[in-house]
Amino acid sequence: MGEIPAIETERLTKSFGATRALSGLDLTVQQGGILGLLGPNGAGKTTAVRVLATLLLPDSGHARVLGADVVRRADDVRRRIGLTGQYAALDDYLTGLANLVMIGRLARLTRPQARRRADELLGRFELTEAAGRAVKTYSGGMRRRLDLAASLIGRPEVLFLDEPTTGLDPHSRAVMWEIIRELAAEGTTLLLTTQYLDEADQLASQVAVIDTGRVIAEGTPDQLKAKAGEDRIAVRLAPGSDLPAAVTVVQAETTGRVETDPGQLLITAPIPAREGITTDVVRALDTAGIRVSDVTLRRPSLDDVFLILTGHGAGPGPAPAGSGAAPEAGAGPGAGAGQGAAAGQGAGAGLGAGAGQQGGAAA
Numbered sequence: 001m002g003e004i005p006a007i008e009t010e011r012l013t014k015s016f017g018a019t020r021a022l023s024g025l026d027l028t029v030q031q032g033g034i035l036g037l038l039g040p041n042g043a044g045k046t047t048a049v050r051v052l053a054t055l056l057l058p059d060s061g062h063a064r065v066l067g068a069d070v071v072r073r074a075d076d077v078r079r080r081i082g083l084t085g086q087y088a089a090l091d092d093y094l095t096g097l098a099n100l101v102m103i104g105r106l107a108r109l110t111r112p113q114a115r116r117r118a119d120e121l122l123g124r125f126e127l128t129e130a131a132g133r134a135v136k137t138y139s140g141g142m143r144r145r146l147d148l149a150a151s152l153i154g155r156p157e158v159l160f161l162d163e164p165t166t167g168l169d170p171h172s173r174a175v176m177w178e179i180i181r182e183l184a185a186e187g188t189t190l191l192l193t194t195q196y197l198d199e200a201d202q203l204a205s206q207v208a209v210i211d212t213g214r215v216i217a218e219g220t221p222d223q224l225k226a227k228a229g230e231d232r233i234a235v236r237l238a239p240g241s242d243l244p245a246a247v248t249v250v251q252a253e254t255t256g257r258v259e260t261d262p263g264q265l266l267i268t269a270p271i272p273a274r275e276g277i278t279t280d281v282v283r284a285l286d287t288a289g290i291r292v293s294d295v296t297l298r299r300p301s302l303d304d305v306f307l308i309l310t311g312h313g314a315g316p317g318p319a320p321a322g323s324g325a326a327p328e329a330g331a332g333p334g335a336g337a338g339q340g341a342a343a344g345q346g347a348g349a350g351l352g353a354g355a356g357q358q359g360g361a362a363a
């Protein structure tokens with residue numbers, strides 16, 4: 001507490017011609033933890049990251065990383081951050097090892113130091129076996145891990161991850177999540193942009209939802225979900241059950257108005273957010289001699305929040321125009337982002353499109 005924020009932006013603006021990518025972005029991220037920057041395609045997430053990583057000059061406003069202004073003290077900032085992009089900074093024709101050593105050398109490590117750090121990171125990200133292969137033979141998941149490894153060469157205190165799992169298969173995604181959690185546990189501050197709301201839910205300690213270049217909501221995932229309504233339980237009774245008796249039981253265990261659908265023998269009610277509530281309801285019904293055929297929990301998801309806030313889903317839409325040709329403000333090697341070729345990253349993978357989390361719970 002009381003320490004310098006890891007990341008701060010004040011009324012940050014940036015336009016590309018007539019497009020206002022950032023229109024007064026205000027963000028504060030304390031040291032440690034993971035900020036999930038959520039927003040639909042074109043919201044300004046990548047632009048914000050690029051400004052913070054000193055790759056792009058803002059038009060107005062201020063941005064600081066660990067207290068250092070990203071414009072006036074860009075070199076200091078670069079030394080302390082890492083960045084993994086939607087566009088990998090890797091050389092396809094070099095091996096994984098050669099890529100990391102090169103990046104280490106650019107970060108001013110001696111050759112033996114660079115080699116040692118590369119070996120360490122390749123081991124950590126389960127790439128040792130593939131270390132001697134050209135990166136062009138890597139799978140998407142391996143490439144993404146190597147990209148992340150590259151961003152860690154200089155032991156950054158603040159790490160920017162721009163859509164680190166977009167397009168990855170579920171296994172690779174799980175591996176990335178694990179690595180991200182480990183980094184946070186080690187004290188690295190992470191800013192993660194994502195279009196996957198479940199990813200923010202799983203990883204982020206704090207979420208900022210942005211749309212049209214400004215923050216439209218902030219809080220913990222739970223605080224945001226609370227805006228989308230309450231948790232509800234739905235209990236379906238076994239055929240022939242006594243519905244009014246069951247309603248009385250459910251009423252006693254839950255917190256608000258109980259609703260019924262007699263035709264379906266279905267009871268729904270808001271529930272307090274506490275562990276074991278489902279079991280308690282089912283047990284109480286059982287004790288009263290009422291048989292239950294199905295119980296489900298309906299929790300508002302970040303998708304619901306998103307829809308309410310923005311009026312549309314967060315799903316990947318068409319690729320943003322011209323995102324490959326940004327005027328750059330001197331990309332430093334310290335930032336771990338070189339002039340990489342676009343790492344063909346199909347906008348494929350959808351967004352848990354409006355699928356409310358159905359936590360099925362059997363008795």
Ligand SMILES: Nc1ncnc2c1ncn2[C@@H]1O[C@H](COP(=O)(O)OP(=O)(O)O)[C@@H](O)[C@H]1O
Pocket residue numbers: 016017019020021039040041042043044045046047048320321322323324325326327
């Ligand atoms: N280099 C650029 N040239 C022109 N327009 C750009 C450029 N980069 C981003 N934009 C535009 O700025 C807006 C924000 O883009 P971006 O920051 O990439 O959003 P996000 O990462 O949230 O999808 C979009 O309308 C996008 O088309």
Ligand SMILES: [Mg+2]
Pocket residue numbers: 045046047086
């Ligand atoms: Mg982006």
